[in-house]
Each structure stands twice: as structure tokens, then as C-alpha cells.
Amino acid sequence: MTGSFVMLCLMWTNALLPARKYYHASMLSRLKIAEEVTKLLELKAQLGEKNGEAPSKLLLKTPKGTRDYGPEQMALRLTVLDKIIAVFKKHGAETIDTPIFERKEVLTGKYGEDSKLIYDLKDQGGEILSLRYDLTVPFARYLAMGKISSIKRYHIAKVYRRDNPSTTRGRYREFYQCDFDIAGQYDPMIPDAECIRIISEALQSLDVGPYTIRLNHRLLLDGIFAACGVPSNKFRAVCSAIDKLDKNSWSEVKKEIIEEKGLDESSTDKIGIYVSRFGGIELISELRKDSELMKYESATKGLESMELLYKYCNILQVTDKVTFDLSLARGLDYYTGVIFEAILIGDDVGVGSVAGGGRYDNLVGMFDSKHKSIPCVGLSLGVERIFNVLETKLNKEGVKTRTTEVEVFVATAQKNLHEERMKLLSILWDAGVKAEQSYKRNVKLLAQLQYCEESGIPLAIIIGEGELARGEVTLRDVVSRTEISIPRAHLIEEIRKRL
Amino acid sequence: MTGSFVMLCLMWTNALLPARKYYHASMLSRLKIAEEVTKLLELKAQLGEKNGEAPSKLLLKTPKGTRDYGPEQMALRLTVLDKIIAVFKKHGAETIDTPIFERKEVLTGKYGEDSKLIYDLKDQGGEILSLRYDLTVPFARYLAMGKISSIKRYHIAKVYRRDNPSTTRGRYREFYQCDFDIAGQYDPMIPDAECIRIISEALQSLDVGPYTIRLNHRLLLDGIFAACGVPSNKFRAVCSAIDKLDKNSWSEVKKEIIEEKGLDESSTDKIGIYVSRFGGIELISELRKDSELMKYESATKGLESMELLYKYCNILQVTDKVTFDLSLARGLDYYTGVIFEAILIGDDVGVGSVAGGGRYDNLVGMFDSKHKSIPCVGLSLGVERIFNVLETKLNKEGVKTRTTEVEVFVATAQKNLHEERMKLLSILWDAGVKAEQSYKRNVKLLAQLQYCEESGIPLAIIIGEGELARGEVTLRDVVSRTEISIPRAHLIEEIRKRL
Numbered sequence: 001m002t003g004s005f006v007m008l009c010l011m012w013t014n015a016l017l018p019a020r021k022y023y024h025a026s027m028l029s030r031l032k033i034a035e036e037v038t039k040l041l042e043l044k045a046q047l048g049e050k051n052g053e054a055p056s057k058l059l060l061k062t063p064k065g066t067r068d069y070g071p072e073q074m075a076l077r078l079t080v081l082d083k084i085i086a087v088f089k090k091h092g093a094e095t096i097d098t099p100i101f102e103r104k105e106v107l108t109g110k111y112g113e114d115s116k117l118i119y120d121l122k123d124q125g126g127e128i129l130s131l132r133y134d135l136t137v138p139f140a141r142y143l144a145m146g147k148i149s150s151i152k153r154y155h156i157a158k159v160y161r162r163d164n165p166s167t168t169r170g171r172y173r174e175f176y177q178c179d180f181d182i183a184g185q186y187d188p189m190i191p192d193a194e195c196i197r198i199i200s201e202a203l204q205s206l207d208v209g210p211y212t213i214r215l216n217h218r219l220l221l222d223g224i225f226a227a228c229g230v231p232s233n234k235f236r237a238v239c240s241a242i243d244k245l246d247k248n249s250w251s252e253v254k255k256e257i258i259e260e261k262g263l264d265e266s267s268t269d270k271i272g273i274y275v276s277r278f279g280g281i282e283l284i285s286e287l288r289k290d291s292e293l294m295k296y297e298s299a300t301k302g303l304e305s306m307e308l309l310y311k312y313c314n315i316l317q318v319t320d321k322v323t324f325d326l327s328l329a330r331g332l333d334y335y336t337g338v339i340f341e342a343i344l345i346g347d348d349v350g351v352g353s354v355a356g357g358g359r360y361d362n363l364v365g366m367f368d369s370k371h372k373s374i375p376c377v378g379l380s381l382g383v384e385r386i387f388n389v390l391e392t393k394l395n396k397e398g399v400k401t402r403t404t405e406v407e408v409f410v411a412t413a414q415k416n417l418h419e420e421r422m423k424l425l426s427i428l429w430d431a432g433v434k435a436e437q438s439y440k441r442n443v444k445l446l447a448q449l450q451y452c453e454e455s456g457i458p459l460a461i462i463i464g465e466g467e468l469a470r471g472e473v474t475l476r477d478v479v480s481r482t483e484i485s486i487p488r489a490h491l492i493e494e495i496r497k498r499l
Numbered sequence: 500m501t502g503s504f505v506m507l508c509l510m511w512t513n514a515l516l517p518a519r520k521y522y523h524a525s526m527l528s529r530l531k532i533a534e535e536v537t538k539l540l541e542l543k544a545q546l547g548e549k550n551g552e553a554p555s556k557l558l559l560k561t562p563k564g565t566r567d568y569g570p571e572q573m574a575l576r577l578t579v580l581d582k583i584i585a586v587f588k589k590h591g592a593e594t595i596d597t598p599i600f601e602r603k604e605v606l607t608g609k610y611g612e613d614s615k616l617i618y619d620l621k622d623q624g625g626e627i628l629s630l631r632y633d634l635t636v637p638f639a640r641y642l643a644m645g646k647i648s649s650i651k652r653y654h655i656a657k658v659y660r661r662d663n664p665s666t667t668r669g670r671y672r673e674f675y676q677c678d679f680d681i682a683g684q685y686d687p688m689i690p691d692a693e694c695i696r697i698i699s700e701a702l703q704s705l706d707v708g709p710y711t712i713r714l715n716h717r718l719l720l721d722g723i724f725a726a727c728g729v730p731s732n733k734f735r736a737v738c739s740a741i742d743k744l745d746k747n748s749w750s751e752v753k754k755e756i757i758e759e760k761g762l763d764e765s766s767t768d769k770i771g772i773y774v775s776r777f778g779g780i781e782l783i784s785e786l787r788k789d790s791e792l793m794k795y796e797s798a799t800k801g802l803e804s805m806e807l808l809y810k811y812c813n814i815l816q817v818t819d820k821v822t823f824d825l826s827l828a829r830g831l832d833y834y835t836g837v838i839f840e841a842i843l844i845g846d847d848v849g850v851g852s853v854a855g856g857g858r859y860d861n862l863v864g865m866f867d868s869k870h871k872s873i874p875c876v877g878l879s880l881g882v883e884r885i886f887n888v889l890e891t892k893l894n895k896e897g898v899k900t901r902t903t904e905v906e907v908f909v910a911t912a913q914k915n916l917h918e919e920r921m922k923l924l925s926i927l928w929d930a931g932v933k934a935e936q937s938y939k940r941n942v943k944l945l946a947q948l949q950y951c952e953e954s955g956i957p958l959a960i961i962i963g964e965g966e967l968a969r970g971e972v973t974l975r976d977v978v979s980r981t982e983i984s985i986p987r988a989h990l991i992e993e994i995r996k997r998l
Contacts, residue, residue: 060866067598070645090928090933095574123621126563197928315921315925316921422815
């Protein structure tokens with residue numbers, strides 16, 4: 001390779017990689033404003049404290065990097081999670097749950113550089129505990145502890161990272177992970193390919209727009225590092241630096257590799273050329289022509305695996321959804337085989353990866369006294385980012401999400417009829433109808449009907465003294481504002497007909 | 500009241516109250532064994548550490564008082580939670596979520612004596628945080644912070660208490676709470692009565708057996724304490740002692756009131772007589788005859804409220820499900836009005852309360868700088884205990900819960916047909932059929948069919964070379980073990996017909 005070709009490649013690398021950072025400006029600014037307001041409120045409260053105000057005036061906020069979810073947000077989240085769970089169930093997964101905290105030693109030595117972001121609990125006498133950092137390590141602990149040799153499970157739960165929260169980029173200190181993993185001694189790439197199909201099905205069903213699933217293999221990366229002259233004890237550290245290419249430019253990553261990881265410039269430049277390459281299955285044969293690389297067994301093994309994975313992806317009809325991308329490294333230490341990461345490729349989105357995962361064959365063994373391991377492969381959907389994308393989309397389209405499922409509102413047209421409302425409600429609830437009333441004895445009819453329209457409740461029952469005397473109720477269709485009289489005896493039947 | 504009558508009442512009290520502790524022996528012993536095994540394992544591991552074994556041999560357990568939930572337990576839990584959510588939605592509730600931890604000052608001063616059980620996070624630079632102790636205080640913080648004046652919401656999430664875990668009694672350090680609350684300035688007892696109806700509907704729908712919902716009123720209790728000569732600054736402390744009557748005998752509680760709360764014996768004996776009384780609506784008129792008690796406005800106000808509550812309970816058809824019980828006190832400080840607690844009254848259950856709640860009108864005000872409050876009433880279902888009851892019941896009946904929803908298993912009758920299985924799976928998944936295969940290339944057909952029977956999968960598709968040549972598949976009904984041949988083109992249609 002001539003010097004000028006290397007230069008050209010590096011220039012191309014530098015030009016290409018930063019282009020992978022794209023953030024949607026309007027969503028950004030909306031979230032940015034919210035973040036700034038929070039900061040200002042915090043400063044204001046701190047000033048208040050310093051000026052000797054009453055200590056009773058406590059700072060009313062959620063902890064840094066966390067947030068409440070109101071009814072609208074929860075309605076959207078539950079819809080998203082339901083769709084994801086449906087995909088996981090379609091693939092035959094069971095579900096499990098583990099405690100939110102683990103004995104600290106369970107988490108130690110599993111996350112490499114990221115370990116500093118683990119939340120520890122205070123030592124209040126007893127065990128030393130930490131909040132879980134992901135769902136994968138607790139899953140491995142669960143398998144080892146229960147001596148479970150095979151399982152296909154999903155786990156949707158919150159995890160905790162003392163990261164510098166960038167709420168504008170959908171990065172929080174408390175966030176949901178949606179994991180699906182297949183554990184067991186199986187044949188190569190069959191479960192791995194299914195994981196890629198699952199990511200594709202999930203993103204399709206969530207309607208987040210066009211995406212690609214970037215693929216790479218840790219063995220191939222190891223081969224590349226070896227071919228570039230990286231000593232093997234620095235493989236994981238270099239991986240963790242390369243993983244930052246989705247947010248940082250190559251020149252920043254290069255600086256980190258040289259200055260922090262202590263690699264020489266010539267090796268680093270060679271790595272830079274490799275990690276700029278991406279494409280389809282043809283990249284496998286291209287790499288096979290690289291005689292320097294092919295000297296390393298891990299590289300040939302990695303390429304063989306990628307070839308089989310492509311074959312299965314083809315059968316499972318997801319080849320058009322994947323990109324073989326040598327810049328994909330994944331930050332975590334525990335991956336041992338195929339790694340993958342899905343990104344949205346629409347014009348106006350730029351939320352980073354929305355799914356990721358890979359094979360981790362040695363993690364369970366770290367918990368076993370005889371180091372007996374269970375091979376595992378799994379994926380994690382980045383639901384927080386997906387929520388952000390969908391929220392922005394719904395806001396743009398002006399779609400209003402209903403936050404309750406109320407079918408019938410029971411209203412009264414005159415004063416002091418609240419007991420009659422409650423009698424009717426009791427009948428409706430007995431019949432399984434979702435129904436509510438105002439908790440005030442006397443409310444104006446107009447206010448009751450307005451509430452129905454605002455909340456999207458389809459039906460209203462109105463009772464007044466006339467209706468009571470005739471043994472009837474007025475049934476109102478809230479949208480069309482049409483009303484009919486119905487004998488009380490036929491009420492449930494009539495409601496069922498209309499729902 | 501003559502001395503001997505007092506004596507008689509006290510004897511009756513002592514005889515009656517311990518009878519409220521009833522625990523199912525077989526469940527107890529099963530859980531007790533599990534607990535003892537855990538303790539022994541812990542001791543064994545500690546011994547290992549002391550004997551200088553390799554530090555790599557880490558203690559493989561979940562933190563004290565916590566547990567993993569395997570697929571069977573999760574399947575049962577999700578069924579239970581789904582039923583509860585259906586009831587909450589029937590009553591028009593929205594849902595919200597809050598972070599698992601709060602700034603410590605948010606929790607301070609809300610739980611009385613129980614504050615010592617709060618889990619604190621380690622100070623890692625930044626805010627001082629604690630894990631949430633219940634969902635009520637975070638809810639009040641949420642209302643105050645968002646200046647929300649009315650909401651009807653449910654919240655199902657884990658809470659944390661550094662209690663002495665008694666896993667035999669279904670008491671854990673990490674457990675789910677299922678809360679439903681109505682916040683807003685409404686008319687007396689209308690939302691309160693609905694909360695009682697909701698508890699009743701939930702327990703009914705969960706099929707946990709006979710139950711009663713014990714009712715009392717904090718104002719009435721205050722009146723009783725005043726009439727017994729308790730100084731008002733000791734009301735809450737006495738409440739917290741009386742709350743233990745569901746686990747301890749009156750003589751133990753009496754000892755605590757005298758020795759720890761510093762009340763004199765004569766006042767305590769008077770309290771003992773009151774708290775032994777329970778019954779129905781007639782208890783209201785009986786207490787009205789107690790001229791000493793009627794001198795206290797809080798007692799008359801409490802009784803008025805109870806009368807209105809009974810009226811509404813009657814309309815909502817839950818009068819036969821409630822008991823007016825003066826020994827009900829509830830431990831938490833924040834209740835201000837009606838309080839309630841549901842217990843199972845079957846022969847072979849004794850899990851303590853399975854639901855509780857009450858009115859807390861001043862809690863939100865504790866977070867508002869101008870002490871503006873939002874009246875609230877709510878309930879919490881003790882799902883961990885309900886899970887235990889239902890698990891025991893299912894075990895006794897020998898019912899096996901399915902942990903997946905797989906509809907079709909794709910099997911092969913000869914070797915090296917795994918790619919054909921994958922092709923079929925891709926078609927099934929595209930059609931939305933829940934389907935799986937073995938992740939091994941070659942498995943004996945018998946093993947594949949056995950797996951279907953064990954997992955309760957209703958249908959199996961079998962392909963062999965014959966089927967492939969004919970463009971057919973064999974569709975097997977797993978239960979009846981009958982098989983038919985179907986052209987591949989009709990497969991999805993035929994499967995849909997049979998599911």
C-alpha cells in the first residue's frame with residue numbers, strides 16, 4: 001500500500017465517519033430547552049438555600065438524569081413495549097425478572113472502563129450492593145446460580161448508569177432495556193441469525209422508519225488488531241475506543257488510541273483504514289484477499305462465521321436490512337463472537353443506535369466455580385431512543401394519545417343525583433363496562449360532556465329526573481353528539497352493541 | 500364500667516386478637532425450608548472465604564431479602580397483574596411512572612418509625628439519593644412538582660424496604676406494589692367508596708377466596724385516643740403500635756405502648772377495650788351512645804364519615820365485604836381519614852393483609868412551598884402475598900402454567916434439513932404465527948415432539964425429504980398425536996383454522 005493511498009484512505013475515513021452523527025434539530029432544541037430549564041431551577045433553588053430560606057423549601061425535582069413519565073408518555077411507552085413483547089413471544093421467549101440490585105462483586109470486572117458508572121448502595125450494614133448496569137450480567141448470574149443450561153428469555157426492566165446524562169440525546173441515568181437472549185449449546189449462527197431477524201421485526205413493527213443493522217465479529221476485529229500490530233492485551237481497550245466512532249470523528253478516536261491506550265501511530269493508522277470499510281457480503285471475499293490479515297486464525301474464523309451468518313440472514317430474509325461494517329466494535333468487554341447494532345437511516349433522525357447485541361460465550365463461566373460456561377447470544381432494544389423518535393413523530397402529526405380506556409361516562413343533568421349515578425356505575429362495572437363519573441356531587445352537564453369530548457370517551461349516559469321517572473337513560477354518542485332514550489333494562493345490551 | 504367488666508373485656512381481647520394470626524402450615528414449611536437452605540449456603544460460602552479459598556469463588560446469590568423470578572413465576576405474576584390492571588382500567592385510571600430512587604429529602608419525615616428501613620445510595624459525588632419506600636410519597640412529589648390538581652392513576656412497580664425479610668411470610672426487601680389513587684378536591688367519601696369497590700373487584704377477579712375489607716377512620720381513632728387520655732403528640736406513635744395487632748397479641752402491643760411509647764396502664768387498658776370492637780354499621784350507633792367519646796369532635800366527625808361511607812358502600816354493593824374494625828390503625832403517618840385493609844378469611848390461608856390504603860389529604864402539601872395540598876385517597880394491593888396464595892393453590896391443584904405462547908414447532912424428520920426449517924419459520928413469522936425450532940442442526944424427531952408435549956405447544960410441522968419432494972408438510976396435533984399432510988401453499992390457512 002503506497003503512502004499516498006493511505007493518506008487518501010485516511011482523508012476519506014475522516015470525511016466519512018463524522019457524517020454518521022446526525023441529530024434532528026427540532027427535537028434537539030425542544031429537549032435542550034427542557035434541560036436548560038431544569039438546570040436553571042436547580043441553580044435557583046441552590047441560591048435560595050444559600051440565602052438562608054426556610055429549609056422546608058425543598059428542591060422539587062427528580063434525581064439528575066431521571067424523569068417522571070406522565071400518562072401520555074406511559075400510554076406511548078406501553079404501546080411500544082407491547083409491540084416488542086409480541087415480537088419476542090412470536091419467537092417463543094419466556095420472561096424472567098431479577099432484583100434491581102446485585103451484590104457488587106457480581107458486577108465487578110464485567111464492564112471494562114464503564115465500571116466507574118455503576119451506582120453503589122450505601123453500606124448500611126450487611127451486603128455491599130450495586131444497582132444493575134444492564135440486564136445481561138444479572139442474566140448470566142441467574143443462569144449460573146440456577147445451573148440453567150438453556151433458555152430463551154426476554155427481560156424488560158430499568159437499568160442504571162451514572163453517565164453524564166445528555167437528555168437532549170435521549171441518554172438518561174435510569175432507562176429501560178428490552179433484552180432477548182438465547183442461552184444454550186447450539187449450532188453456529190442459528191440463534192445469532194434469529195436475533196438479527198428479531199431486531200428487524202421489532203423495528204418494522206414499531207414503524208420507526210428505514211434502518212440498517214450493522215454487523216461485525218469480535219474474532220475478525222481481533223485478527224485486524226493483530227494484523228495492525230496491536231498487542232493482544234490491548235484488544236479490548238482499542239475496541240472500546242473504536243466503539244466511540246458513532247459519536248466522535250476518527251481523528252478524536254485516533255488521538256484516544258494513541259494517547260490513552262498507548263498504541264503507536266502507524267498501527268493506529270492501519271486500524272483507521274480497516275474500520276472505514278463497510279458493505280455487504282462482498283466485503284468477506286475482499287477481506288479474504290488481504291494476505292496479511294489472513295495469516296491470523298481469528299480473522300479467518302471470523303470471516304467463516306460471517307459467511308454462515310449471511311447465509312442464514314438470506315434464508316430469514318433480512319439480508320437487505322444488514323450492513324457488514326468493520327467500524328462496529330461495541331464497548332462492552334464480554335462479547336466473543338458476532339456483534340450487531342441497528343441505526344435509523346432516515347433523513348431527519350439521528351438518535352444513534354436503537355438496538356445492539358452480540359454473542360457472549362464466556363460470561364456465564366465467570367460465575368461458575370469450575371468456569372463451566374453457557375454460550376449466549378442476545379439483543380437489546382434501545383427503547384428510550386425509540387420512544388423519543390415516536391414521540392417526535394406523533395407530535396409532528398398532531399396525534400393525541402388516549403390515556404384511559406373509559407367506554408362510558410355517567411353524567412347527571414340535575415343536582416343531587418350522584419347516588420343515582422353510583423347505582424348505574426355499579427351495574428356497568430358488574431357487566432365489565434369501563435365507566436366513570438365526576439367525583440363531585442353536582443357538576444354542570446356541559447362540563448361533564450366537555451370532559452367526555454376531551455378525553456375521547458365514546459359514550460355518555462345522562463340521567464335526570466325525567467329519565468328516572470320513566471325508568472330510562474339517555475345514551476349519547478360523544479363524537480356525533482346524537483342522543484337516544486333507552487329503557488334501563490336494555491342499557492348494557494345497547495352499550496355492547498355500540499362499542 | 501365496673502372493674503370486672505373491664506377484666507372480662509381484656510380477657511376477651513387477648514383471646515380474640517391472636518386468633519387473627521393464621522398461617523397455612525404447608526406453605527410455611529415449604530418456604531421455611533427454602534429460607535434455611537439459603538442461610539446454610541451463605542454460611543458455607545462464608546466458611547469457604549475464611550478458609551482462604553480462591554477469591555474467584557464468589558457467593559452466587561441474590562441480595563438478602565430479594566429473589567429472581569423464573570419463567571413459571573413470571574407467567575403467574577403477569578396473569579395476576581393483567582387482571583389487576585383490567586380492574587384499574589375499568590375504573591378509568593391512567594398510569595404513570597417515577598424513578599426508582601428519589602432525592603433523600605423527598606422521603607424524609609414521611610414514614611414515621613419506618614424511615615430507618617429506607618435504602619440509601621452511596622454518595623458518589625452529586626445528589627444524596629434513596630430507593631423509594633412506597634409509591635405514595637413519589638406520587639405526592641409528582642403531583643406537587645407538576646402542579647397537578649387532579650388525577651386518577653395506577654402505578655405498578657417495585658419498592659424497597661430494609662426490613663428483616665421473612666420470606667416464609669411473603670415479606671421481601673424488594674417487592675411489587677400495585678397502587679391506585681384518586682387525587683383532587685372532591686365531595687366526601689365518593690372516591691373513598693370507589694377505592695373499596697376496586698379492592699373488592701380485584702380480589703374477586705383474582706379468585707383468592709373469601710375476604711373482608713376492614714374499615715376504620717383516623718379521626719375516630721384520634722377521638723378514641725383523646726377519650727382514653729392519650730396526649731395528642733402520641734397519637735401517631737400509638738397508631739403504629741396498634742397496627743401490629745395483626746401479627747402480635749394485645750399483651751405484646753400493650754407492653755410496647757406502655758414501655759416504648761410511655762403511656763400509662765389505665766389509658767392503655769381503655770384503648771385495649773376500644774380496639775377489640777368490630778362489626779358492621781350498627782357499631783356506629785353503638786359508639787354514638789358512648790358519651791365520653793362523643794365529647795370529642797374528631798370522634799363525631801369520624802363517625803359521620805363512616806356513616807356516609809357505609810351508605811355509598813351499600814350503593815356500590817360491597818357492604819357484605821366490609822367490617823368496621825376499631826383495631827385497624829395502619830402504620831404510616833400520612834393517613835388523615837378513612838383507612839382500610841383487606842384480609843383473606845379462608846380456612847387455610849394466613850398471609851396477613853392483601854390490600855390496604857386510605858385517605859391522605861396533607862401529603863402533597865408537604866411538598867408545596869405554600870403548603871397547598873391536594874386531597875388524595877388510594878389503595879395498594881399486596882400482590883406478593885396474592886402471588887404466594889395463588890402459587891400454593893396452583894401447586895396443590897397440580898396446574899402447570901405455560902411459560903411461552905408458541906403455537907407451532909417446526910421439526911425435521913431427517914438430518915441436515917435445518918435450512919428448510921428456517922425457510923418455513925420465516926414464512927410463519929411473516930404471517931404472525933408464534934413459532935420456534937431447535938437451534939441444533941440435527942435433533943431426533945422424538946426429542947422434538949417430546950419438547951412440544953412438555954411445553955404445551957399445540958401444533959408441530961414436520962418436514963422430511965418426502966414432504967419436500969411433494970411440496971407438502973405434515974401437520975401434527977400435539978395433544979391428539981394425529982397428523983395430516985398439507986400442501987405448503989395452504990399451510991398458514993390450515994394453522995389459523997386450528998388455533
